[in-house]
Amino acid sequence: MNILLLGSGGREHAMAWKINQSKKINNLYIAPGNAGTSEFGQNIDINLSDFEAIKNCVIEKNINMLVVGPEQSLVDGISDYFLEDSILHKIPVIGPVKAGAILEGSKDFAKDFMMKYNIPTAKYKSFTKSNVEAGKNFLETLSAPYVLKADGLAAGKGVIILDDLDQAKKALEEMLAGQFGNASATVVIEEFLDGIELSVFVITDSKSYKILPEAKDYKRIGEGDTGLNTGGMGAVSPVPFANKEFLDKVEVQVIKPTIDGLIKENIKYKGFIFFGLIKVKGEPFVIEYNVRMGDPETEAVIPRIKSDIVDLFIHTAQETLDEAEFETSPEYCTTVMLVSEGYPGSYEKGKRIENIENIQDSMLFHAGTKQSGEKVLTNGGRVIAVSSYGDNMIDALRKSYKNAEKIEFAGKNFRKDIGFDLK
Numbered sequence: 145m146n147i148l149l150l151g152s153g154g155r156e157h158a159m160a161w162k163i164n165q166s167k168k169i170n171n172l173y174i175a176p177g178n179a180g181t182s183e184f185g186q187n188i189d190i191n192l193s194d195f196e197a198i199k200n201c202v203i204e205k206n207i208n209m210l211v212v213g214p215e216q217s218l219v220d221g222i223s224d225y226f227l228e229d230s231i232l233h234k235i236p237v238i239g240p241v242k243a244g245a246i247l248e249g250s251k252d253f254a255k256d257f258m259m260k261y262n263i264p265t266a267k268y269k270s271f272t273k274s275n276v277e278a279g280k281n282f283l284e285t286l287s288a289p290y291v292l293k294a295d296g297l298a299a300g301k302g303v304i305i306l307d308d309l310d311q312a313k314k315a316l317e318e319m320l321a322g323q324f325g326n327a328s329a330t331v332v333i334e335e336f337l338d339g340i341e342l343s344v345f346v347i348t349d350s351k352s353y354k355i356l357p358e359a360k361d362y363k364r365i366g367e368g369d370t371g372l373n374t375g376g377m378g379a380v381s382p383v384p385f386a387n388k389e390f391l392d393k394v395e396v397q398v399i400k401p402t403i404d405g406l407i408k409e410n411i412k413y414k415g416f417i418f419f420g421l422i423k424v425k426g427e428p429f430v431i432e433y434n435v436r437m438g439d440p441e442t443e444a445v446i447p448r449i450k451s452d453i454v455d456l457f458i459h460t461a462q463e464t465l466d467e468a469e470f471e472t473s474p475e476y477c478t479t480v481m482l483v484s485e486g487y488p489g490s491y492e493k494g495k496r497i498e499n500i501e502n503i504q505d506s507m508l509f510h511a512g513t514k515q516s517g518e519k520v521l522t523n524g525g526r527v528i529a530v531s532s533y534g535d536n537m538i539d540a541l542r543k544s545y546k547n548a549e550k551i552e553f554a555g556k557n558f559r560k561d562i563g564f565d566l567k
């Protein structure tokens with residue numbers, strides 16, 4: 145089987161690493177990939193919004209399956225493009241059609257869906273420019289903190305949480321006036337949920353599903369969960385507070401009704417669903433759906449999957465996922481993200497990364513890197529995820545941190561407290 149994997153982050157490097165271990169893979173191509181993915185396949189320089197270039201690559205390289213990493217391609221309709229094309233329609237895509245990707249592409253749609261199928265989530269109302277005053281009145285009925293969300297994709301920046309009512313009203317006005325472009329033409333205002341967050345993932349073939357290992361992500365730049373939100377500074381899996389009783393509730397109250405809802409809505413969803421959850425007094429609530437794997441969660445979750453991932457993809461494509469063998473490892477896996485100085489604000493690229501060849505007991509998943517001759521250079525805010533196995537979380541973290549210290553590049557930064565709240 146020849147696979148084309150779309151994306152260029154740590155998530156895609158971890159997927160490439162796992163796909164490469166499959167007995168069923170002949171050739172793996174990654175578009176556009178990074179300096180790490182080229183170890184497991186051939187990087188191809190394609191702009192992911194150029195569907196025709198993707199099509200040409202699929203034909204030229206005799207690709208048998210497309211695996212989509214990032215959400216934007218899915219929300220833009222890459223799966224539909226394949227299904228509707230006379231040549232591509234037989235090539236399976238791991239990643240939902242637009243009608244499914246809207247679970248991430250529109251928070252308003254996602255909230256409606258959750259209400260309709262009785263999936264626990266924060267109480268909410270949606271507003272547009274035409275009823276901004278009603279939005280302000282709704283804010284008055286809530287108590288602080290106030291949560292305002294841009295309806296559409298806003299590069300992870302579309303959620304604003306404020307303690308002050310007047311500031312929240314002002315933020316509502318600004319969002320509706322186009323703070324996030326068209327993404328905030330509709331704003332969801334919702335009740336604040338006070339709890340602890342975790343990420344749960346499934347792969348579904350639109351009939352059944354397999355639950356992947358859960359993970360906890362650390363989103364803030366600063367230690368002690370302070371400072372600006374980032375794409376994610378590290379992750380641990382499994383999550384100690386997600387015991388069997390809680391995960392059973394997640395399956396019954398969240399996963400099953402979501403899959404059943406997609407079936408009832410006639411949405412052929414083949415791919416990953418990422419449930420962004422919050423545990424409040426022992427109960428799961430959905431904060432958001434994503435229609436892809438998480439990053440850096442993937443760098444801690446994928447290493448814990450023992451089964452052949454290409455086999456899982458084939459079963460997903462053929463809608464026989466219930467027959468797939470699926471085994472996970474009881475080991476812990478932790479990942480610590482090395483980032484560029486200044487991230488998540490502005491940062492410089494092109495810094496030489498050293499000592500990556502000397503790392504023994506961690507897996508390095510490149511996020512923002514670029515090969516330049518013999519050298520590997522930084523090429524993004526998040527640079528490398530240092531993932532390690534351990535018999536327990538501390539053991540795994542010790543390895544990740546030892547190796548995070550060893551890797552060198554100018555301006556390297558990382559959080560020193562991943563897993564700190566869980567010990």
Ligand code: AMP
Binds near residue numbers: 266302303334363
């Ligand atoms: P998102 O961009 O949707 O992942 O949201 C960013 C972050 O905002 C989440 O990871 C939560 O920490 C926080 N958040 C979103 N919605 C709520 C809510 N209803 N209550 C509390 N925190 C929330």
Ligand code: GLY
Binds near residue numbers: 361375376434437439
């Ligand atoms: N780490 C969170 C995300 O991938 O959205």
